Amino acid sequence: MSTSYDQNNIFTKIIAGDLPSHKIYEDDVCISILDIMPESRGHVLVIPKKGARNLIDVDPNDLAELMKRVQKIAVAVKISMNADGLLLRQANEEVAGQTVYHLHFHLIPCYAGKRRSRHGSVEVSNEDLAEIADHIKKLL
Structure with a gap:
């Protein structure tokens, strides 16, 4: 197993409502929010409410329930953003690109002929994020 889970990570604070976010979906299993530094327009994060450091640490039954939501949200993102494709990304540990140590999935719309930005290199205004979230x- 990997190192320990930090219960005070940024995603637990967003789930608790202690930090603002542009929420697009929430139920008893997960919350889904827009990434504030997206790789493309409509870049969404799907975050389980139950804490797990990453894919290696999550309970398989919890993961199965989460993946049902990932698929549902992916369909809505692809259609609503009129994307030509959709990239699903999930990283485990720093060497793989994980920066927040709470399991989460990136749903990144892809558009023909348009390159994605490097993650974290472009910040989108709150107004634009609110419009995208709506x-x-x-579709959800």
């Missing part, structure tokens, strides 16, 4: 929520 657009995606209509």
